[in-house]
Amino acid sequence: MNLNSLLLLFFIGALRVSVFGQEVSVQKDSVLIQDLDEVIVTATRTVRQLSSVPLPVTLISKKQLQKTGVIRLDEILNEQTGIITVADQSGFNGIQIQGISSDYVMILIDGVPLVGRSSGNFDLSRLAVGNIKQIEIVKGPSSSLYGSEALGGVVNIITETPKDASLAGDLSYRFASFNTHDANIHIKQKLNKLGYSFFANTLQSDGYDLRPDVQGQTVNPFENYTFNGQLFYDFSDQLKMFVSGRYYTENQDAVLTVSDQLIEGDSDINETNAHIRFDHQITSKWQLQYEFYYTNYKALEELQNTVSNTLFSQNDYNQNLFRPEIRATYAIKSKSAITVGVGYNHENLDRTFFDDKVIFDSQYGYAQYDFYPWKKLNLILGARFDNHSEYQSQFSPKASFNFKLNDAIALKGSVGTGFKAPDFRQLYFDFTNAAVGYTVLGYNVAIDKVKELEAQGQLSDILFDFEDLETPLQAESSVGYNIGAGYAQGKVKLNLNLFRNDFKNLIDTRAIARKTNGQNVFSYANFDRIYTTGLEVDANYKLSDKVTISGGYQLLYAKDKEKKVALERDEVFARDPKTLQAVILENSDYFGLVNRSRHTANFKIFYEVSKWNFNTNLRINYRTKYGLFDGNGNGIIDDYDTTFVDGYALANLTLNKTFSDKYTLQIGANNLFDYQDEENIPGLAGIQLFTKINFNF
Amino acid sequence: MKMTAKFLTLLFIATAFISCGDDDNEPVLEAVESKTASNIPAPQTGGQGQPVGGPFTKFSFETGAVTTSDTEWDIAFRGTTIAINGGVVTGTDDEPVRNGNAGASIASGTFASITEASGLTFIQDADGAYAIATGSDNGWYNYNPQVNQIAPISGKVLVIRTHDDKYAKVEVLSYYKDAPAQPDADSESRFYTFNYVYNPNEEQTSLE
Numbered sequence: 002m003n004l005n006s007l008l009l010l011f012f013i014g015a016l017r018v019s020v021f022g023q024e025v026s027v028q029k030d031s032v033l034i035q036d037l038d039e040v041i042v043t044a045t046r047t048v049r050q051l052s053s054v055p056l057p058v059t060l061i062s063k064k065q066l067q068k069t070g071v072i073r074l075d076e077i078l079n080e081q082t083g084i085i086t087v088a089d090q091s092g093f094n095g096i097q098i099q100g101i102s103s104d105y106v107m108i109l110i111d112g113v114p115l116v117g118r119s120s121g122n123f124d125l126s127r128l129a130v131g132n133i134k135q136i137e138i139v140k141g142p143s144s145s146l147y148g149s150e151a152l153g154g155v156v157n158i159i160t161e162t163p164k165d166a167s168l169a170g171d172l173s174y175r176f177a178s179f180n181t182h183d184a185n186i187h188i189k190q191k192l193n194k195l196g197y198s199f200f201a202n203t204l205q206s207d208g209y210d211l212r213p214d215v216q217g218q219t220v221n222p223f224e225n226y227t228f229n230g231q232l233f234y235d236f237s238d239q240l241k242m243f244v245s246g247r248y249y250t251e252n253q254d255a256v257l258t259v260s261d262q263l264i265e266g267d268s269d270i271n272e273t274n275a276h277i278r279f280d281h282q283i284t285s286k287w288q289l290q291y292e293f294y295y296t297n298y299k300a301l302e303e304l305q306n307t308v309s310n311t312l313f314s315q316n317d318y319n320q321n322l323f324r325p326e327i328r329a330t331y332a333i334k335s336k337s338a339i340t341v342g343v344g345y346n347h348e349n350l351d352r353t354f355f356d357d358k359v360i361f362d363s364q365y366g367y368a369q370y371d372f373y374p375w376k377k378l379n380l381i382l383g384a385r386f387d388n389h390s391e392y393q394s395q396f397s398p399k400a401s402f403n404f405k406l407n408d409a410i411a412l413k414g415s416v417g418t419g420f421k422a423p424d425f426r427q428l429y430f431d432f433t434n435a436a437v438g439y440t441v442l443g444y445n446v447a448i449d450k451v452k453e454l455e456a457q458g459q460l461s462d463i464l465f466d467f468e469d470l471e472t473p474l475q476a477e478s479s480v481g482y483n484i485g486a487g488y489a490q491g492k493v494k495l496n497l498n499l500f501r502n503d504f505k506n507l508i509d510t511r512a513i514a515r516k517t518n519g520q521n522v523f524s525y526a527n528f529d530r531i532y533t534t535g536l537e538v539d540a541n542y543k544l545s546d547k548v549t550i551s552g553g554y555q556l557l558y559a560k561d562k563e564k565k566v567a568l569e570r571d572e573v574f575a576r577d578p579k580t581l582q583a584v585i586l587e588n589s590d591y592f593g594l595v596n597r598s599r600h601t602a603n604f605k606i607f608y609e610v611s612k613w614n615f616n617t618n619l620r621i622n623y624r625t626k627y628g629l630f631d632g633n634g635n636g637i638i639d640d641y642d643t644t645f646v647d648g649y650a651l652a653n654l655t656l657n658k659t660f661s662d663k664y665t666l667q668i669g670a671n672n673l674f675d676y677q678d679e680e681n682i683p684g685l686a687g688i689q690l691f692t693k694i695n696f697n698f
Numbered sequence: 699m700k701m702t703a704k705f706l707t708l709l710f711i712a713t714a715f716i717s718c719g720d721d722d723n724e725p726v727l728e729a730v731e732s733k734t735a736s737n738i739p740a741p742q743t744g745g746q747g748q749p750v751g752g753p754f755t756k757f758s759f760e761t762g763a764v765t766t767s768d769t770e771w772d773i774a775f776r777g778t779t780i781a782i783n784g785g786v787v788t789g790t791d792d793e794p795v796r797n798g799n800a801g802a803s804i805a806s807g808t809f810a811s812i813t814e815a816s817g818l819t820f821i822q823d824a825d826g827a828y829a830i831a832t833g834s835d836n837g838w839y840n841y842n843p844q845v846n847q848i849a850p851i852s853g854k855v856l857v858i859r860t861h862d863d864k865y866a867k868v869e870v871l872s873y874y875k876d877a878p879a880q881p882d883a884d885s886e887s888r889f890y891t892f893n894y895v896y897n898p899n900e901e902q903t904s905l906e
Contacts, residue, residue: 461827462827515831519832519833574852574853575852576849576850579879581877581879581891582869582871583808583869585808630842630844634842635852
């Protein structure tokens with residue numbers, strides 16, 4: 002501690018000198034060092050300098066997390082260019098990248114995937130940000146490295162590793178609107194060969210109610226806890242071990258009214274992750290990584306009818322994933338490397354609406370060649386092969402390049418394929434809606450279940466040939482193209498990227514039989530072909546030592562190709578609101594897929610006064626109008642629909658003041674201008690004020 | 699649309715002139731009628747898991763009005779169900795007896811674009827199945843659970859052969875009282891408003 006205090010004094014002294022002496026060069030150097038420090042691992046599975054990566058990537062640093070005062074992953078991702086979070090009916094905040102929805106975005110922690118989705122949507126508000134070193138987002142398909150689900154992109158959360166021999170850490174408490182409490186503890190230490198870290202977080206809130214006139218709250222009270230312990234042990238300079246255990250638990254009240262009867266209960270989520278990795282440096286050129294990963298995700302919901310005192314519904318969901326993987330990297334020259342990996346994936350799911358527990362097994366292997374055919378040109382060629390027990394094998398190649406035109410400008414481009422395996426629900430679901438009476442069946446059980454329903458006399462008509470369902474459901478797949486340029490010179494950083502993603506075999510429901518009650522039996526099928534295309538621009542300008550401004554913009558077109566064909570053939574109609582008669586729609590009337598805004602933009606300003614140990618930032622995110630659902634029954638969002646959500650901007654403001662270098666007081670407001678749309682965006686609370694005290698040791 | 703309408707009107711007038719100028723021996727055809735029926739009530743009992751029942755509201759294209767006749771009716775409404783006077787009862791409670799030769803066909807297009815009944819396949823009500831299929835997206839309507847509303851599927855035209863072998867086409871405009879452009883939670887349902895064109899000449903299939 003003595004040494005620390007000395008260093009601290011020295012540091013403060015140096016700072017004073019630089020402030021009074023107006024030594025700008027020191028500042029410049031630190032900026033430079035910081036830039037060199039920006040490395041990411043997600044794009045290639047090797048450590049790469051951010052600017053040299055040939056793919057569109059976004060890097061969110063710990064500094065940004067701290068300065069903005071966000072507490073959950075969805076909040077910070079929503080502020081990045083080309084990324085928005087979209088809430089589904091159950092209020093789950095999923096992510097949309099390049100217009101591609103959450104179902105097709107893979108979420109990793111330290112390189113291993115998280116499971117537990119609700120109808121495909123991954124709820125990012127489940128993830129606390131307290132022990133994160135950085136968040137890496139690679140846009141576009143990355144199935145060549147990561148396999149299924151990595152079509153739209155990969156979000157990789159990198160946790161902090163201990164570096165100092167002295168005990169270091171943070172202790173913080175945050176109080177916010179809606180009686181929301183968030184507390185964190187994070188400690189880390191690196192002794193000689195042994196390193197460890199521990200992180201715990203709790204978040205509790207009373208929730209909020211945007212519509213007091215309607216019974217029940219918009220968001221019900223909840224509390225959750227996150228624990229993450231990590232152990233690092235160096236057996237030798239050649240063999241190093243990393244062990245991580247994570248546990249998350251959430252409890253939320255559930256209240257609804259059905260036919261004027263109050264239904265009450267709660268929903269629980271429990272998630273466990275266990276991750277062991279050995280890094281083995283065999284020779285100076287050969288490096289091996291052995292990885293074992295296990296995760297379990299459990300969601301339980303039990304509702305009681307308070308009037309009749311009977312069980313209203315019970316919904317269980319229990320998913321396991323076990324995945325060993327071995328990776329080898331061979332460094333050919335200083336910068337060129339070959340990476341190969343093989344792995345085995347065992348997944349099972351037991352849930353309500355499934356007859357039995359279902360099991361997926363797959364084996365995979367991948368290879369990547371990262372090289373410089375010419376010193377200014379970097380090429381990365383890669384491919385992955387997935388062999389699966391329940392669907393066809395997948396081959397996913399990818400090629401990308403980075404051409405360094407000069408010191409300031411680099412050109413980038415990539416072509417890659419992505420796929421998403423049919424999920425458990427799409428194959429094994431057996432669900433009948435009690436209130437309305439329709440039925441949804443998984444593809445693999447549809448024939449048997451339809452025969453059963455027919456034998457019971459519940460069907461009036463079968464709309465398909467049984468033979469049609471004998472060929473297995475195909476994986477959804479995409480080809481993604483990205484081409485762009487980066488410019489970095491002095492105070493200016495610019496990035497431009499054009500993207501196009503072509504999806505085929507998208508899985509959706511269709512009616513396969515009619516029931517005698519007039520409702521349909523639905524099952525899944527491959528039929529949609531969609532595309533998302535557009536461009537994104539990111540700009541960052543360091544106005545002075547105190548002020549940095551940045552802005553981002555995305556233009557997006559996301560449409561269904563089949564619908565475009567139908568529109569060309571004059572087969573799509575809408576109702577004229579005046580005459581109520583049908584009119585033929587043209588392609589120009591077609592707005593696009595649900596939840597896609599044509600334009601999204603952000604603007605941020607960071608202001609720092611070192612001599613006062615004070616900094617503040619204002620971030621504004623804007624999106625133009627988007628369609629919420631097809632309101633006029635013609636299968637598309639069109640100009641005649643009245644189901645558009647108006648464009649809106651959200652502003653977030655945070656102020657930080659550090660005392661004695663150890664204590665940081667933070668105050669701020671999310672949704673500063675109190676934007677609300679209680680009918681269309683129930684997940685958006687009004688203005689939330691917060692204050693936080695952080696003790697850093 | 700306006701141009702098309704004008705053109706069709708001109709065409710109609712021209713055709714009318716030509717037919718007038720024809721040989722006097724030809725039987726004179728009655729003019730095709732184009733009308734709107736508003737707020738035809740279609741009450742029903744049961745539903746939501748209970749057996750559906752209650753009398754259908756019967757409609758005659760010839761009179762252009764609701765009728766209580768047991769024989770002189772063409773189509774009938776109960777809730778979202780449309781029955782026709784042809785075939786046999788489907789088997790639900792309180793259905794009218796079918797004693798005519800009505801048939802139904804669902805054509806795709808704007809109302810104006812459906813000009814001929816010939817070439818279409820007409821089906822009749824049968825045991826267990828209405829000619830105009832029930833259920834969302836199966837027949838004439840779409841049910842939107844997000845707003846809990848019934849909307850006629852735009853671009854679907856019901857072409858009806860009447861109980862006495864004449865032809866008509868129907869475009870349902872609304873299922874709500876007074877046909878609001880945008881029904882809301884307070885809109886009263888089970889009131890049909892529809893445009894129809896009726897050709898009163900037996901076996902004449904023209905619908906314009």
